[in-house]
Structure formats: structure tokens, C-alpha cells
Amino acid sequence: MGLGVVGGGVAAALLGQQDEISRKIGRPMILKKILVRDPDKLREPPIPADLLTTNPEDILTNQSIHVVVEVMGGTQPAAGYLEDALSAGKHVVTANKEVMAKHGPELMSLAQDNDVNLLFEASVGGGIPIVGCLMNELLANEVHSIRGIINGTTNYILTRMANHFTEFHQALAEAQERGYAEADPTNDIDGMDAAYKLAILASLAYHQHIQPGDVYRQGIGSLEAKDFRYAKELGYAIKSLAIATRENGAILARVHPSLVPLDHMLAKVDGVYNAVEVEGDLCGRVLFHGLGAGREPTTSAVVGDLIEISRKIGADGRPTPMAQLDGADSIRPIDDMVSRYYLRLTVADHAGVLAEIARILGDGNISIASVLQKDTDPATKTAEIVITTHPAREASVQESLRLVAGLEVVREVNNLLRIEE
Amino acid sequence: MGLGVVGGGVAAALLGQQDEISRKIGRPMILKKILVRDPDKLREPPIPADLLTTNPEDILTNQSIHVVVEVMGGTQPAAGYLEDALSAGKHVVTANKEVMAKHGPELMSLAQDNDVNLLFEASVGGGIPIVGCLMNELLANEVHSIRGIINGTTNYILTRMANHFTEFHQALAEAQERGYAEADPTNDIDGMDAAYKLAILASLAYHQHIQPGDVYRQGIGSLEAKDFRYAKELGYAIKSLAIATRENGAILARVHPSLVPLDHMLAKVDGVYNAVEVEGDLCGRVLFHGLGAGREPTTSAVVGDLIEISRKIGADGRPTPMAQLDGADSIRPIDDMVSRYYLRLTVADHAGVLAEIARILGDGNISIASVLQKDTDPATKTAEIVITTHPAREASVQESLRLVAGLEVVREVNNLLRIEE
Numbered sequence: 001m002g003l004g005v006v007g008g009g010v011a012a013a014l015l016g017q018q019d020e021i022s023r024k025i026g027r028p029m030i031l032k033k034i035l036v037r038d039p040d041k042l043r044e045p046p047i048p049a050d051l052l053t054t055n056p057e058d059i060l061t062n063q064s065i066h067v068v069v070e071v072m073g074g075t076q077p078a079a080g081y082l083e084d085a086l087s088a089g090k091h092v093v094t095a096n097k098e099v100m101a102k103h104g105p106e107l108m109s110l111a112q113d114n115d116v117n118l119l120f121e122a123s124v125g126g127g128i129p130i131v132g133c134l135m136n137e138l139l140a141n142e143v144h145s146i147r148g149i150i151n152g153t154t155n156y157i158l159t160r161m162a163n164h165f166t167e168f169h170q171a172l173a174e175a176q177e178r179g180y181a182e183a184d185p186t187n188d189i190d191g192m193d194a195a196y197k198l199a200i201l202a203s204l205a206y207h208q209h210i211q212p213g214d215v216y217r218q219g220i221g222s223l224e225a226k227d228f229r230y231a232k233e234l235g236y237a238i239k240s241l242a243i244a245t246r247e248n249g250a251i252l253a254r255v256h257p258s259l260v261p262l263d264h265m266l267a268k269v270d271g272v273y274n275a276v277e278v279e280g281d282l283c284g285r286v287l288f289h290g291l292g293a294g295r296e297p298t299t300s301a302v303v304g305d306l307i308e309i310s311r312k313i314g315a316d317g318r319p320t321p322m323a324q325l326d327g328a329d330s331i332r333p334i335d336d337m338v339s340r341y342y343l344r345l346t347v348a349d350h351a352g353v354l355a356e357i358a359r360i361l362g363d364g365n366i367s368i369a370s371v372l373q374k375d376t377d378p379a380t381k382t383a384e385i386v387i388t389t390h391p392a393r394e395a396s397v398q399e400s401l402r403l404v405a406g407l408e409v410v411r412e413v414n415n416l417l418r419i420e421e
Numbered sequence: 422m423g424l425g426v427v428g429g430g431v432a433a434a435l436l437g438q439q440d441e442i443s444r445k446i447g448r449p450m451i452l453k454k455i456l457v458r459d460p461d462k463l464r465e466p467p468i469p470a471d472l473l474t475t476n477p478e479d480i481l482t483n484q485s486i487h488v489v490v491e492v493m494g495g496t497q498p499a500a501g502y503l504e505d506a507l508s509a510g511k512h513v514v515t516a517n518k519e520v521m522a523k524h525g526p527e528l529m530s531l532a533q534d535n536d537v538n539l540l541f542e543a544s545v546g547g548g549i550p551i552v553g554c555l556m557n558e559l560l561a562n563e564v565h566s567i568r569g570i571i572n573g574t575t576n577y578i579l580t581r582m583a584n585h586f587t588e589f590h591q592a593l594a595e596a597q598e599r600g601y602a603e604a605d606p607t608n609d610i611d612g613m614d615a616a617y618k619l620a621i622l623a624s625l626a627y628h629q630h631i632q633p634g635d636v637y638r639q640g641i642g643s644l645e646a647k648d649f650r651y652a653k654e655l656g657y658a659i660k661s662l663a664i665a666t667r668e669n670g671a672i673l674a675r676v677h678p679s680l681v682p683l684d685h686m687l688a689k690v691d692g693v694y695n696a697v698e699v700e701g702d703l704c705g706r707v708l709f710h711g712l713g714a715g716r717e718p719t720t721s722a723v724v725g726d727l728i729e730i731s732r733k734i735g736a737d738g739r740p741t742p743m744a745q746l747d748g749a750d751s752i753r754p755i756d757d758m759v760s761r762y763y764l765r766l767t768v769a770d771h772a773g774v775l776a777e778i779a780r781i782l783g784d785g786n787i788s789i790a791s792v793l794q795k796d797t798d799p800a801t802k803t804a805e806i807v808i809t810t811h812p813a814r815e816a817s818v819q820e821s822l823r824l825v826a827g828l829e830v831v832r833e834v835n836n837l838l839r840i841e842e
Contacts, residue, residue, distance in 0.1 A: 024561060026745075121558065127704030129558030136557070137542065137550030140445060140724030265710060268689060282721035283548030283711060289686060290707035300703035303561030324447075 001027055001310055004059035005034045006081055007072030009095075012045050013299045014069070021303055025310035033059050035072075035081075060084045067309055069302060070094040071122075079103055086110045086118060091312075093305040095122035095298055098212075101196035105209040105325055117312060119305035124197040125150060127297030128290040129304070130276045134204040141280025143205035145245040147420070148276035149269045150197045152292045153188035154220050154240045156180045158228075158257075159270045162237060165225040180272055191217040191255035194242045201276070202244035202253050208327030210244070210253055216334040218256035222415055227344060230372060230386045231259050234342075237267035241420060250332035259342050259419040265289075335395035340369065340419035342388050343401070348409040349376050349383040357385070357404055364400035366392040382411055388419065422448055422731055425480035426455045427502055428493030430516075433466050434720045435490070442724055446731035454480050456493075456502075481505045488730055490723060491515040492543075500524055507531045507539060512733075514726040516543035516719055519633075522617035526630040526746055538733060540726035545618040546571060548718030549711040550725070551697045555625040562701025564626035566666040568841070569697035570690045571618045573713045574609035575641050575661045577601045579678075580691045583658060586646040601693055612638040612676035615663045622697070623665035623674050629748030631665070631674055637755040639677035643836055648765060651793060651807045652680050655763075658688035662841060671753035680763050680840040686710075756816035761790065761840035763809050766825070767833040770797050770804040774830045778806070781828070785821035787813040803832055809840065 005011045011034045014021065022029045031051065039052040059065055060081065068085040070092065072078050079099045085092050086107065094100065100107070100123045111118035121131045125148075134143075149155050153175060160171040172189070175181035187193045195215040202210040220240050231238050236259035244253040260267045265287050269275040274292025279285045291297040347353045354371065361368060367390040374384040389397070397416070405413045426432045432455045435442065443450045452472065460473040480486055481502065489506040491513065493499050500520045506513050507528065515521065521528070521544045532539035542552045546569075555564075570576050574596060581592040593610070596602035608614045616636040623631040641661050652659050657680035665674040681688045686708050690696040695713025700706045712718040768774045775792065782789060788811040795805040810818070818837070826834045 021561075127701075128707055129554050132558040133550050133554065136729065137553040137725050138721070139728050140442075140721050265686075265689065268686065280548075280721060282717045282724070284715075284718060286549055286709070286711035288707070288709060291705040294705075296703045297705060300559070300561050300701060303703070304558050307560050308557065 001025065001029045001313065002062075002064040002066050003029055003031045004062060004065040004068045005031065006056070006059065006068060006070040006078070008034065008036045008043065009071040010069070010295060010299050010302055012043065012047060013295060014302070015047060015051070016045060021306065024303065025307045027310055029306065029310075032062060032065050035059055056081055056084075060088060065090060066313070067091040067093065067306065069306075070096055071298070071302070072096070073098065075099055075102060082107055082118075083110065086114050086116060089114050089116055091117045091309045092119070093302055093309070094118070094120050095302065096120070097123040097193070097196040097200060101199040101212045104200060104203060117309050119308060120200070121305050122298045122301035124200050125274050125276060125288070126290065126292040126294060127300045128274055128276065128288045128292065129301075130201065130288050131204065132304070133288070134201060134278070138278060138280060138283060138286070141282050143246070144279045144281065145243065146198070146201050146205055146276065146278055147266060148198070148201070148242045148274070149239055149266060150242050150274050150276065150292060151188055151191075151194040151240060152272035152274060153181045153185060154194070155269065155274070156272050158220060158223070158238060158240060161223065161225055162228045162232075165229060167225050168221060168223055189221055190219040191240065194240065194255040198242040198244055198253055198255060202251065205244065205278070206246055206251055206327045206329060207325050208329065209325065210251065210331070214253055214331045216254040216256070220257050223257060224414070226375070226384075227415055227417070230344065230374065231342065232262070233372065234259070234370065234388060235262055236260060236419065237262055238417065239266060239269070241266070243420070246329060250330045252332040252334065252337055254334055257417050259417055261421065337394045338391050339394065340389055340391055340421065341397055342386065342415070342417040342419055344414040345385045345387070345404070345410055346382050346412040346414060347385055348411065349381050350409075353409045354385065356407055356409060357387070360400050360403045360407070361389070364392075364396045366397060366400055384414075422446065422450045422734065423483075423485040423487050424450055424452045425483060425486040425489045426452065427477070427480065427489060427491040427499070429455065429457045429464070430492040431490070431716060431720050431723055433464065433468060434716055435723070436468060436472075437466060442727065445724065446728045448731055450727065450731075453483060453486050456480055477502055481509060486511060487734070488512040488514065488727065490727075491517055492719070492723070493517070494519065496520055496523065503528055504531065507535050507537060510535050510537055512538045512730045513540070514723055514730070515539070515541050516723065517541070518544040518614070518617040518621060522620040522633045525621060525624060538730050540729060541621070542726050543719045543722035545621050546695050546697060546709070547711065547713040547715060548721045549695055549697065549709045549713065550722075551622065551709050552625065553725070554709070555622060555699070559699060559701060559704060559707070562703050564667070565700045565702065566664065567619070567622050567626055567697065567699055568687060569619070569622070569663045569695070570660055570687060571663050571695050571697065571713060572609055572612075572615040572661060573693035573695060574602045574606060575615070576690065576695070577693050579641060579644070579659060579661060582644065582646055583649045583653075586650060588646050589642060589644055610642055611640040612661065615661065615676040619663040619665055619674055619676060623672065626665065626699070627667055627672055627748045627750060628746050629750065630746065631672065631752070635674055635752045637675040637677070641678050644678060645835070647796070647805075648836055648838070651765065651795065652763065653683070654793065655680070655791065655809060656683055657681060657840065658683055659838065660687060660690070662687070664841070667750060671751045673753040673755065673758060675755055678838055680838055682842065758815045759812050760815065761810055761812055761842065762818055763807065763836070763838040763840055764822070765835040766806045766808070766831055767803050767835060768806055769830040769832065770802050771830075775806065777828055777830060778808070778825055781821050781824045782810070785813075785817045787818060787821055805835075
């Protein structure tokens, strides 16, 4: 089985374990070409120069290459390469979450048309076999919900903030030092990376194309150490959750920091670990927990896909029929969501303030579950109030919050977080 | 796709969801016959009488039946039925852990010889897709270890004992009342059920037939509420773990109560939930958590297998080539295991007792990590001592314990438990 690799990432691992992988997939796997940007870059371990190329045609039109592994990332030119490879009748294994989130369904149907496989286990959750399980083992289920921690960078930062009450910028700097966050961490911090992954999982679970743009996003940049302190006092951890739910023919997909009860399994997912909980009508809640990124977990997923392709070639080469993308649910805006909320405000430290706020919330049909008064500052004559609500409608909470922010006694609306029970 | 079902368990669920399942598997699935012991038994929901039979030949020689689902349990006649079905060229889906543990590899090779599939996701872990993941998605990995809580009955009992300091017999009675334990709970309590399941998982992970008899077993019957109290004080939960490890070409498989650090994910698996942690060279530690039993989770697994078979029939009907059973590791006796231990003794309450015990342990090269002196009883002039050790060899611990038990000052050796770090 001839292999072409697009992107240098796991190429060395595949090359170094060529014999091992050949044994595992049950036929000789020969890595023929690796497409890289800079063939002269020093690589450790080194890769023989004749395997490297800067010309995509060396892979895409190479008759001895049967499978293309793409690990370069980004939308273009990667998406074009995948399209060309599939059109040329080559099987494709990709780790590219952005391409699969944006173009997955059309690429999958292109693969079916060309009688080849397109597999993408490595695109979500690293070494956690969540993509395969949604495509195969759990396919018997109507999926009610997916709840996951699918971005290791933000989970590392939030774990630091929770355990050491570190402030956000320091925790981010630590993550960067340790290689868990990129120099430009925007995609992780703002939830874009998680939105890509959630779009992939939700598309698989609900059998229709959920676009990354369909996913509501709130980043973790507004969190402060004190939010973790207050949350803990209330019995919650704060995690950035990626959540997709289907109710009454409408799908809601969202990525945002959430208060999670301390005894829930997702509250215990620490550091760079990932976890995904799938709730199905038959299986109930199944949770997957493991390393969401890194060279070895990615290799586990990529080689797992290669084994599957090799077995298909061993049978008759034809791809497994995919589940039909016959879902026709609407996308529900977050405005319609009903949730409990956590609200932190800085207010003037005098009597009657809470009454004013409570009146506005009451007018919006928002019922208060608890109030904590915190951190009175005699110098600025301000205090902090943390309010949790009973279930309320998002749009109504947002509108009431706008009114609360306009009160003379309210200095600042510091944070609005959703509570997941 | 014509279906025959052996055993009444999930038949009603399959029948009731026939249209739904047909949609999911992508072709009409028609349940043709159900083999039951007593066709006159009242069934809720009722099953049409013409579908019921007491004659296995109605299924095994029925040309219109392409797939046999077996959920009757027990070794015989179930194993014979499976053999006959496979030999007759029928695909088989089974939930039978005992048959798969004892005869899995020969049945799998019979399936390959007859160009049909034998799938058994429901045999371990209910709705958790652990069988499929070991056979497919995680196949790229050399598996270092499997650690699991795979018997819901014992986990329910241990959770009761831990949370309410209930004694064993009361917790067992509660489990029976709630339908979580059978009238004769021996197979669960003694670890036989978990040993079957571990044998299946270890055989898949290590590509060789690990027999149930290869699995060391210690039941949970000797545990007392105070063990949970002391364990908690030391920072541990007590869980019945099923563990398979491979080291230096030898496999050790065992089922026994273990002390697990309170912050480990497995310590947080409560009630009838199951969890399995697979540690692979590439994927690292991946944990699966979900409902290990029940009609819906079993249906999730069975229908998942039916979908896979239907897809195979859709391609060319030929089964996926299985991973070769080419493992040739030896089975390591537990005597050679090195572990930390928890030891609870009832001793005479006077000075010098600990010195005598410590001397024997020292002679056996067993180093003490901690000692708790507990529950002095003035009436009987006895006290309890809880000792934890540093890593020591099992055989040496057992031998030293025999000597300790012979000391005049030692009234009783109450419990010896292994500590998993």
C-alpha cells in the first residue's frame, strides 16, 4: 500500500514505524512521498531527501500512491489537495478539522462517488476514538446530546486558573511556555478550534451538515480567578464545553465556558485531557476521556484509519456505505435556549442595590436561585455580587443584563456564564 | 435482512423497533423467528405467537434468516447454536460473554472460514463501545494495560458500602431488591463475570486467547465497611478492578478489589456504571465510561453490530479480516506480581505487637509505608492495625502473611488488598 503524506507532522512517526505499521495493517505499507514547504529544514529524526517534495503533483498524480495522509492543516490548499486525491481515486486520511468542518459532507460524497474511503479520526479528540464511534459503534442511537471538552489548550488554562487561582494572562503565558498554546492562541481562546470539532461531531451525530458558523461561540478571555473561587463555593467547576443538542427538530450547537457540577465527570477532566460525552436513546451517557492532541495520539488515530483502509482493500476496496446525510433539522439560535446562569457584577456598595437588580430580573421573568455578596472595596466603595438564576431564556437574560448594566449603581457587568446541570 | 433471535431478552426491543432499525441499517430487517424456552410465558410487550419457536432448527436451517442474534447466555446449548449458525453461513451477533471468553477465537476463525461476521459488542460493557474500539479504532496500539470496572453488580455494592458504610450483606440485599443483583449472585461477587469479560478484552488487546481460567480472581465478599473508612483516610477508594497487563512477553490478568487513589477517574465510577481504561503506546490512556448493562445499552450494542453486518452485506458480504491471533506471550502467575498492599489485622492490644509483625514483613523484604492503629476494644483487649506497604512481590507478601497469621498476638488477618497507583 503506497502512501503519500501531505504535511511534515506525523510523517517521521509513520516512516520510523513503517515495518511495525505494515505488520499491523497486514500488508506492506511504503511511504513514497512527503509534501513539505521547506525540504531543507532540519528534521529530527531526519527524513531521506528523496522522499521530500514541494510539488503536490508528485503525490496527487503518483500511480504508486494509494492513500494520501493529510496533516498540513488550514483550509487551502489542503481542501484542494483532498479533492484532487479523492477524484484521482486515492483513499484519504486527514487530521484536518477545519476542512472537515467546512467541507466534510461534500468531500465524503466525493469519496463515495470515487469508491474510496475518507477517514478523519485524528480531526477531533486526538487518541480518543470518538469519530469512529459516532460513525460506527454508536450509530444505532438517536443522539440527544454531545457535551465535550475538546480543546486541550483552553482546558489547560482553565485547570491552572481553577487549581492555583492564576489569572488568565499568566495561565496563557504558562501554556505557551509549555507548548500547549500557540504564539497566536486566538483560535483556541475564542473557541474557533472547538467549534470546528463540534461541527464535525454534530454533523456525524445528526446526519446533516452543521457548519462552523452554526456554532455559537464565547471565548474564555473574560474569566477571572475569582470566578473559579465563586463557582467552587457554589459547587461548580468552570470548563469550556462544546455542546450540541437536538430537541423538537432543532439543533443547538455552542462553545462557551460553563459551570459544571463538581461531581460530574466532565468537571474532573484536567489539563490537556479531552473528554466527550454522547447521550443516546439506547446507550445512555457514554463518556470518552483521553489525550486530545500530540504526535502519538494523532498517530494512533491516523494508523487506525490506515488499518481500516487496508482491510477494505483486502476485501474489495469499496468504502463502507456512509450513514445518509438525511437530517433536516433547523439550527436553533442560542436566543431560544433555556439555561441557568451565573452572573458577576461590580456594584456600588450601598443598600438597595440588590433590590434594583432583582426588580429588573423579575420583570424579565428571571428567577434568582442564589446571591453571594463579595469583596467589598472601601476605597472605591464597590462590592461584587454573584447571582445564579433558575432556568431562564437566553434572550431574556441578555436583555435584562443590558438593563442592569445601565443602572447607575452598577459599575460593571463582569461575567455572564451558563450553568450545565 | 432476515433475523433469527435466540433468547427472549432483546427480542421485543428489536421487534418493536423493526422499522426504526431498518432505517438505521439501510435495508429492511425482518425478525423471522425467536427461539424461547417457554412460548406460553406472558411477555410484555407481547410477541406474536407465530414468531416464537422452541426448535432451534427453525432458525439454524431457515434459509430466509441471514443473521442470528444470540442473547440466551450460558455455555451450552448457546455455543453449539453459534457454531451451527456460523457453519450454515449465517452472520452472528452475540451478547454471550461466557461463550466468547471460552470459545471466542475458535468461533471467530469458524466465522472467517465461512465468510461471515461474528460480532459481540454487547458481551462486555453494555453500551460502551469497548469491543469495537479494541478491534478497530485502537488497533494501531500496542496495548500496555487494560483496567476496568466491568461488573455493575459489584460496583453498585461497593458504592453503597463506600458512601453509606453499609456492610456487605446489606448492600447485596439492596442490590437484589433493586434488580442489580441476581438471586444467586455468586458469579458477580466472586469475579467470574468480570473474568469472562476481561478474558475477552485481553484476547482482543493481546491477539491471543486468554482463557477465563488464566484470570486470577478474588471476590468482594471479605470487604467490610471499615475497610472503606480506612481506605478513604489513606486517600483511596475501593473498587473491584479487572486488570490485564503485558510486560516482558508475559501477560497478567486479574480481577480483585483494589485501592484506587481518590482522584483517579476509576475511583469516580459509581453505582451500576462501568468504565474501561486502555493504555496504548500511541493513544496513551483512553477511558470509556457508561452503562454496563440493561436492555437499552445491550440493544445499542446489538443494533450497532447489525448495522456493521448490513454494511458488509451492502459491500460484498465478506467479513472484515480479523487481526491475527499471533500473540505468543506467556501467562504470568500473580505470584510474580509486584504491587503495593493494604493489610488489615486484628491483634492483641499491647506493646510490641507491631514490632513482631514488622520483623516478619522485614524478613520478607516488605517495606511498610504507613500504619494506622484503629478501634481498640477494651472488652476483647484487641485492636485493629491497618498497614500499607511499599511495592513488594505477591508471593512474598502471601508467605509473610501466613507467618503473621501464626503469631500468637495476631487474632485475625481480616483483609489483604492490592493498591493500584
